[in-house]
Amino acid sequence: MSALLCRLVGAGWRRSAAPPLRDTLRCKSAAAQVQSEFLEGSPHRKHPGVTNLKMLRLPEALQTGALTLIHKSELKDLSERSRKLKNYLWSRKRAVEAPVLREKAMVLERKWMEKELQSDGGDGSTIEAKVRRKVLSELRKETYHWMPLRYDAELAVVYMVARLAGGYAAVMRALNEIKKRDLLFAPRSLLDFGSGLGTALWASNTHWGDSLKEYVCVDASGAMNALAEQLLSGGSERAPLIKHAYFRQFLPVSPKVQSDLVVAAFSLSELPTQKEREDTVLTLWRKTSSYLVLVENGTKEGHQILMEARNTLLKKKEKVVHDSRKPVVFAPCTHELPCPKLLNQPTVPCNFLQSYWPLPLPGNGEREQEKFSYLIVGREEEQREKLGEGELVQWGRLTSPVHRRPRHVQCQICCSTGELKQLAVTAHHHGRDMYRCARSSDWGDRLPILSKEDDTLTEEP
The missing domain is CATH 3.40.50.150 (Vaccinia Virus protein VP39)
Incomplete structure (x- = not known):
């Protein structure tokens, strides 16, 4: 009797555990299908996110x-x-805007005026002219001269x-x-x-x-x-x-x-x-x-x-x-x-x-x-x-060199959520297709991300 109970309990346990397992397999299958879809039939090394060009030569x-x-x-x-x-x-920079230059001149003028008044109690117009020359000299030294x-x-x-x-x-x-x-x-x-x-x-x-x-x-x-x-x-x-x-x-x-x-x-x-x-x-x-x-x-x-x-x-x-x-x-x-x-x-x-x-x-x-x-x-x-709004697959942009390591790829990626993340992409966490795409991608390419809410894309410690 006890053996029969054990078999029944075991069977019941297996039956109760089976649905979550099937759901897990179904989720993995759906993810694999999505990953196959974003490839659009292309090999990983030429996935749709690759926009880099090889060595260019002038026509x-x-x-x-x-x-x-x-x-x-x-x-x-x-x-x-x-x-x-x-x-x-x-090395060329933008010209300094006039309001910024005026504000800087006023700060310098106040600073030099205080110093002059403390050190020399001379004529006001003389001090003012002296301060003005010092301010102009300082601005010439510190301000980028755009031409x-x-x-x-x-x-x-x-x-x-x-x-x-x-x-x-x-x-x-x-x-x-x-x-x-x-x-x-x-x-x-x-x-x-x-x-x-x-x-x-x-x-x-x-x-x-x-x-x-x-x-x-x-x-x-x-x-x-x-x-x-x-x-x-x-x-x-x-x-x-x-x-x-x-x-x-x-x-x-x-x-x-x-x-x-x-x-x-x-x-x-x-x-x-x-x-x-x-x-x-x-x-x-x-x-x-x-x-x-x-x-x-x-x-x-x-x-x-x-x-x-x-x-x-x-x-x-x-x-x-x-x-x-x-x-x-x-x-x-x-x-x-x-x-x-x-x-x-x-x-x-x-x-x-x-x-x-x-x-x-x-x-x-x-x-x-x-x-x-x-x-x-x-x-x-x-x-x-064209930008694929509402689609399950979103794209991020690789904004620095990709570092390929054994079993993972280190990427800096600008995500569609507006975040800049350092990611360690692995086949285990992100799927085989995304991992192989990451290994085949380079600085400037786009990288597919499965849904905006994908919590597997955690920031690298």
Whole structure:
């Protein structure tokens, strides 16, 4: 009897324990199915979140044209001059705003006035003049002296040696985000503000040359426009290699004329005030039909300029609205909340790397890397569907180098919740597919996260 009871109790226990086990297996099966779905049939090393490009080389015609024009210029010390210009452009900061300068001057004036009155009871006007000289001297020492760059024909060639290949690499990588994620995007028109040597023209033509029918390049420098046109002709007198490219020194006046793709690469940092940058960003947005792409140096200054632009687009209302579709951040941000890097690591910019082959000139290495920051904003109607709102799979952005370790991958990821997390991704906690995707991903790629509420994504201690 006792043996029978034992068997019955054992059977009952097994029956009561079975449903939770089945539920667990069912949950694992559902998770595996979701993971298989986000791969979209791609291998892990080419999962949909991979947007990095391999080593980039300038288009052959562009490189040939650049080398021809460089040899024609016969400029002396070109290698050294280009190195100095490259370093100067990288270290360039924003001009100090007038209100900030006035406030700083008032603080210094009060400090020096107190010292002078305590040490010398002389004439008030004499003390005031003395303090004013000291304040001006102090401001000159401590304040960054911003100056506009004016490119003549000679400096334009120096800039070409310094920045042609690196600028092309950064813009190619930024545009590849759209190319990879929006397979239906086939732009017919490009507007490039601050076009310089036309790198955005060449990069967009590489990606969408079959569909683009018009390229409008706007740069205030006539010498830079002339050099960009010569590059289009391969440095010779032959017909342009890319047709329907137009160069202007001013933006088109009509606010109703839009371009499918609008690019401003390394241009906002050349504007002297925050007000001018805000006005320019809003003007470029009015002229955008589908995507606005902004690229800057991957420095603290460059990143903050882009975050200013992001805030302008998301928060400022235009007086006259010509296109009611609102702006939606497409990349690199996975959310529209405040940038966690600015909140948690204010001295560390959100930037990315792209490897490229420089121009084959004396002094240049075999391989270089462009560090840049970028922002892509799209129009609301199309973007909500592309960004996958409401889907179980959300995407995070890898914002630093990925460290592959035995049985886990260390990642810094900007999540769709607006958090910046240090994660140790393992097959056990996050699933085989996510683990293999993490091992195949790199700095700048997106990484799939199973649901916003996935409590397995805990912060690494």
